[in-house]
Amino acid sequence: MNTHRVAPALVATAAFVLPLALGPWAVMAPAGVAAADAVTAAVVEQDTQHDDPTVGHMPPTTYKGGMSDATGKKVIEAEAKRLGVTVTWKHLNVAAGEYAVGTNKIVIDPDARRMKEADAKTLVRHEVAHYRIAKTCGRVNPPIVGKRFENVADAYAHLYVGALSYRGYGWTAADQAIAAKLKAGTCMSGQTTKTVSWAGKKFSGVNGSGSYTVARGAKMTIIGPTSGGNVLVRDAAGRTGYLDPVSWAKATSTVTVASTGQVFTTVAGGKYTLARGARLSVLGNWGSGSALVGDAQGRLGHVSKDAWAAVTKTLTVKVANHTVFTTGAASAGKTVAGASYGLVRSWDGNYHLMRDGAGNLRLVPKKAF
Numbered sequence: 001m002n003t004h005r006v007a008p009a010l011v012a013t014a015a016f017v018l019p020l021a022l023g024p025w026a027v028m029a030p031a032g033v034a035a036a037d038a039v040t041a042a043v044v045e046q047d048t049q050h051d052d053p054t055v056g057h058m059p060p061t062t063y064k065g066g067m068s069d070a071t072g073k074k075v076i077e078a079e080a081k082r083l084g085v086t087v088t089w090k091h092l093n094v095a096a097g098e099y100a101v102g103t104n105k106i107v108i109d110p111d112a113r114r115m116k117e118a119d120a121k122t123l124v125r126h127e128v129a130h131y132r133i134a135k136t137c138g139r140v141n142p143p144i145v146g147k148r149f150e151n152v153a154d155a156y157a158h159l160y161v162g163a164l165s166y167r168g169y170g171w172t173a174a175d176q177a178i179a180a181k182l183k184a185g186t187c188m189s190g191q192t193t194k195t196v197s198w199a200g201k202k203f204s205g206v207n208g209s210g211s212y213t214v215a216r217g218a219k220m221t222i223i224g225p226t227s228g229g230n231v232l233v234r235d236a237a238g239r240t241g242y243l244d245p246v247s248w249a250k251a252t253s254t255v256t257v258a259s260t261g262q263v264f265t266t267v268a269g270g271k272y273t274l275a276r277g278a279r280l281s282v283l284g285n286w287g288s289g290s291a292l293v294g295d296a297q298g299r300l301g302h303v304s305k306d307a308w309a310a311v312t313k314t315l316t317v318k319v320a321n322h323t324v325f326t327t328g329a330a331s332a333g334k335t336v337a338g339a340s341y342g343l344v345r346s347w348d349g350n351y352h353l354m355r356d357g358a359g360n361l362r363l364v365p366k367k368a369f
C-alpha cells in the first residue's frame with residue numbers, strides 16, 4: 001500500500017482503483033483514507049486522501065479472451081458516456097482506472113481496452129460510483145463511509161450502476177447498507193436540513209456545482225462537518241458546496257437602532273442607511289466595534305454597535321460655542337447652552353460620544369459640560 005497525499009488543486013486525478021485482474025490480485029485490503037479536511041474559507045476545494053493501492057500493472061496478456069483495442073476503446077467510451085462521464089486515456093502505474101475528484105471525468109488505462117467487455121464495463125461503473133457518490137455528498141469519502149470508501153464504491157457500483165458482483169475491493173452487508181444510504185442522499189449520521197434565515201453568504205460549489213449568493217428561505221442539507229468555518233451542504237437543487245453556517249444561526253440578542261445615519265453593509269456587497277427604530281438580530285462580532293447582524297428582511301450584514309449603544313445618562317450643555325463634530329470628524333455646529341445630549345461613552349480625553357435629540361451621534365467637547 002503506497003499512500004500519499006496530494007493537494008487537490010494540483011492534481012487532476014485521484015486513484016480510485018479497480019484491480020485489473022480477477023485472480024489473486026482482485027482482492028485487496030481496504031484503501032485507507034486519512035481524515036483530511038484542509039478546507040479554508042477562501043479556497044473551497046474538496047480535499048481527499050488519495051490512495052494508491054500498489055497493484056502490479058497488468059500487461060495486456062492478462063486479458064485473455066478480451067476485446068480488440070479498437071473495440072475496447074469504443075465500448076469503454078460508450079459506457080462512460082451512457083453514465084454521464086468522459087474518459088481520459090492514460091497509462092496508470094497502479095490501477096486500471098481512476099476518478100478525477102471534483103469532475104465528471106474518469107481516467108482509464110489504455111490496457112483496459114483489452115479486457116473482456118463485461119469487466120471493462122465494471123471498471124467504468126466502479127469509477128462512476130465514485131463520481132455519483134461525490135455528486136451526492138460533495139466528496140468521495142463522505143462521513144458515513146469513512147475509510148471503506150473503495151469497498152462502498154464497489155457495493156454502490158454493483159447495486160446501482162450495474163457492475164458485476166465479483167469482488168474488486170470486496171464489500172460487506174454493512175458496506176451495502178451504506179451504499180443504499182448514499183443512494184438515498186444520506187452522507188452523514190444525524191444529517192439535518194436547515195432553512196437559511198440570513199441571506200447573502202456565498203455558496204461555493206464543489207464538483208462543478210458553481211457558486212451563488214444564498215437567499216433567505218433556501219433549504220440546505222448538512223452533508224459534512226464544519227471545516228475552516230464552513231460546512232459542506234447540498235442545496236434543494238442537489239448542488240453540493242460549502243456555506244457559512246451563520247446563514248441559519250440563532251440570534252444572540254435583538255437590538256433597536258437608536259442612532260440616525262448608521263450604515264448597514266451587507267455581506268453580499270450592498271449597503272443602505274438604517275432607519276431609527278429598525279430591529280436587528282445580533283449574530284456575532286464583526287471586527288472591533290461592529291456586529292454581524294441580520295435585518296428584518298433577512299439580509300446578513302454588519303453595523304457599528306454605536307447604532308444601538310445605550311445612553312448612560314443625559315447631560316446639559318453649560319458652555320456655548322464649542323464646536324461639535326460628527327463621528328466622521330465633520331463640523332456639526334456649535335454647542336448651545338441648555339441643549340441636552342445622551343452620553344454613550346467617553347470618546348477620548350476631550351470629547352464625549354453623545355446622541356442628540358434627533359438620534360445623531362455627535363462628538364461634543366467635554367468642557368461644554
Ligand SMILES: [Zn+2]
Pocket residue numbers: 015016017018126127130150153
Ligand atoms: Zn475506486
